[in-house]
Amino acid sequence: MNMKSDSSHQRWDELDHQLLHALENDGRAPFSRIAAHLGVSDQTIARRYRRLVADIGLRVVVVTDAERLGQTWVLRLRCAPDAADALSKALARRPDTAWIALTSGGTEVVCAIRFRTRGEHEEMILGKLPKTPSIMEIRAHQVLWRFFGGSNSWLAKRLPQVAEAFPAGPEPTSPAPEPISTEDEPLVATLEENGRATLAELRRATGHSESVVRHRLDRLLASGALYIDVQYDQTILGDTTRAILWITAAPAALDQVGRALATHPEVTFAGATAGSCNLMAFIVCRDSTTMYRYLSTTLGSLEGIQHIETAPVLRLVKQLTYDEHAPAAQ
Template structure:
């Protein structure tokens, strides 16, 4: 098994050259339009650790001035290299559940169906892949009937879908809310995380949904649009005083309902190989394996799932050799490993609920 899987790495250098060429020539081209220096990387690392940290706090963390940090963040956000968003935790709030949908497509069909799939309100992320499947999407559904309609009626309407596989998320070990790619020392990351009001780590969902008022709903909607909105701006948007806006927001954060996230494509950070892993682990070892992967810097997210694979996740590494090392040294040594499948992302069509900038106009 491992000889077959790891042997695939031999051809990835040529494939990644093609990926980088596509990234350079597609629309906005983040890697060309946003040239990051070391301070930019440190600022992004601070935002990943604490998305709502003040400019002064970030300045202390990266050893720069508050004014410089303010200018850097403004530029990074203006160019689209970084987004800071709020997110309603659908599982804590019991609003929805998540399922990973993998599609095997006819030759050339994946690119044609990825954008229409990304235009679904239910999809949080969509990627075109190369590997055993051609496209993967994270889909939110509110009931079994809703999922039935998506899988049995809407998906089959796409031309070129040869097979579908679904894996429902039943336990999250890590999510992008807590991704730490190692841009800052661990001690600095820990200090920044300690100041967060929202929850960056994962925990089992409660038995009962967290209640939300009409004001709570307005606050969440506003911060989904702009996660770094000031208390004054948030208060004006929601029609309350700044103190009320802050108090209710921090209550939502403390309860785990409202979570903050800094969204950045791995390629912007020089992590050119973005891949998905689907693992089969002995049922008695799923928790141990999930926790091991959750602590790894290369893991953007990892979750226990139902279906043909019981541990699914996204990774981001700098090179093919780094991918090989991750597979052989980390995945290969997971306790209870039975089977592993890897697919490399060729294009991010949608991430964190937003379609890629260079694709939005083509979807109208």
């Protein structure tokens, strides 16, 4: 995953931001529809899209919503400093890891894993990881509820002016996600690699007609079993400082604090967790001074918070996908 994090963010203009927002709202929208909403030509959108792919690692992928199924766990693995890099890369090669970061002076690997079954998470947390010599401590947090993240558009919070340029996609309409069957796996696997794969490409991958593929994909998206996610280097906006917050809130204030976090422009993910804390959030800020102001004022003013642990992210190793031959994300 090739992500560049220099001062070149100033070259990106409003149209780039609007295109990213449009993709966050509907990652499979045809360029013609995006162009029509933004008042430019199809060719302009295609050209801008290719530039964003090349320069900031833009990728559109379809993701199984394991958090809605209660099957996402965030693991905090404390290890020796000289082992953290190798451990993070080994975990990044696993297809079930969603994102991985190095924090706390390079001695902690934080990893989100999407398990499909109860047996899988027990095997990993109780079996494989404790047998890894370099791991000195394991803290496991199950994500119980997502307040912000997934298909939500972070850019619309960060740049409210872009929110009116392209309408938000429909919310899931079913009370429970549509089960993903064995027959769906070729469809899902193809979209995990390229969320904008054409119907013709999906027909070849699945062996089903384009109408069948379209109907099945629409059902999975509408039920919330799948969602479309957009991956790119958020330093395009000049936000170069990242941190993971481990928050303990009074039980009666848990939902209120989580919903407040979801509105903060700095927050790219917020969820309720089971474990040593009951909330976690991933934040991005312009610099350390901005982060201090956020922690001491915006977050500090929320009633019900009892404790906050701030873990600065030294390096983002994986964000949905991982290329071991590409430079690590900074």
